[in-house]
Amino acid sequence: MTGTPTDRFARVRALHGLPDGAVERWQGASVLVAGVGALGCVAAELLARAGVGHLVLVDRDIVEWTNLPRQLLYSEDDARQSRPKASAARARLLDINSSIRIEAFDDQLDGESIHSYAHGVHAVVDGLDNIEARQVVNEWCVDHRVPYFHAAAVGWEGRSLACLPGEGGACFRCAFPELPAPGTLETCESAGIFTPAAVRAANAATAECLKCLAGMEAAVDRRLHSFNALTGEACAIGPIKRDPDCPCCGRGERPFLRAGAGSRVLALCGRGAMQVLPARGAPPVELGPLLARLSREGDFAMAEGNRLVGTIDSGAAGRPLGLEVHRDGRVIVRGTADERQARLAVSRYIGT
Numbered sequence: 001m002t003g004t005p006t007d008r009f010a011r012v013r014a015l016h017g018l019p020d021g022a023v024e025r026w027q028g029a030s031v032l033v034a035g036v037g038a039l040g041c042v043a044a045e046l047l048a049r050a051g052v053g054h055l056v057l058v059d060r061d062i063v064e065w066t067n068l069p070r071q072l073l074y075s076e077d078d079a080r081q082s083r084p085k086a087s088a089a090r091a092r093l094l095d096i097n098s099s100i101r102i103e104a105f106d107d108q109l110d111g112e113s114i115h116s117y118a119h120g121v122h123a124v125v126d127g128l129d130n131i132e133a134r135q136v137v138n139e140w141c142v143d144h145r146v147p148y149f150h151a152a153a154v155g156w157e158g159r160s161l162a163c164l165p166g167e168g169g170a171c172f173r174c175a176f177p178e179l180p181a182p183g184t185l186e187t188c189e190s191a192g193i194f195t196p197a198a199v200r201a202a203n204a205a206t207a208e209c210l211k212c213l214a215g216m217e218a219a220v221d222r223r224l225h226s227f228n229a230l231t232g233e234a235c236a237i238g239p240i241k242r243d244p245d246c247p248c249c250g251r252g253e254r255p256f257l258r259a260g261a262g263s264r265v266l267a268l269c270g271r272g273a274m275q276v277l278p279a280r281g282a283p284p285v286e287l288g289p290l291l292a293r294l295s296r297e298g299d300f301a302m303a304e305g306n307r308l309v310g311t312i313d314s315g316a317a318g319r320p321l322g323l324e325v326h327r328d329g330r331v332i333v334r335g336t337a338d339e340r341q342a343r344l345a346v347s348r349y350i351g352t
């Protein structure tokens, strides 16, 4: 009988090496997709199509026109209506598979909110765009012994890593112990992003997630994969081993979870500006490299008092935003009274 829902997974079950009951395991599983941008759209769609029974989608952004070349779940209408990404993704995914439960939260994932959004999930797939949120997810996953499937992409490059709990299993921080200073990492705004690189990274992370949920832990690839879609170079390091001296899984430090609600935003009364404070314990900003990067986005200069001042042409609302970046990590965003827009501008142009 073709065309009936009952045979939907016939080609999946036919896979040699997939254990009996794998489809049912997926149906009984709950997965947090942390961020539904370029990476998270791919992960969420693959999981929904596999029939994973419960998806939790969390993203603080709205759909914009510049998202459409790479964020595969969204339409022009989503951008026209400025729909929140998590809600728009949920609607699209329910068209694809109406038999699963999908919860959408149009919110920031931080040291406070993760406790409710990740509660009870069996795995987390990384669709995030900043290192701070990734550390939050990693710390939570180590505490709750939940597998974390990391993916990242910027420019032509991408990478993925499966972090499984248990004997010898490395966490994200074992692989990346150093915290980059704010402003030193390229972002999709500064380096652009090649859509197939993001798809490849998210695809790799989600493949390991599905294998893990299917009961195939021994077959999960624990190597750190990196590739460059421009040159075709790819490498796999590892398997990454647990580092007994890892600040997170070895020494038990939880700075990102303890920081609570991420960077804080304060309105500067009467100035049409918002002040975004860095997360507690964040290292100082390296203004030199940041100036070089921001100069590609707008007119920026060093100003007295150890700060960078300039204007970004493309604010989320289509008008210029003034940015003033202090060495201690404080950023003043002028031209908006919207907390979300201020936070977004800082995350995009400064990086966190």
Ligand SMILES: [Zn+2]
Binding pocket: 170, 171, 172, 173, 174, 175, 242, 243, 246, 247, 248, 249, 250
């Ligand atoms: Zn670790």
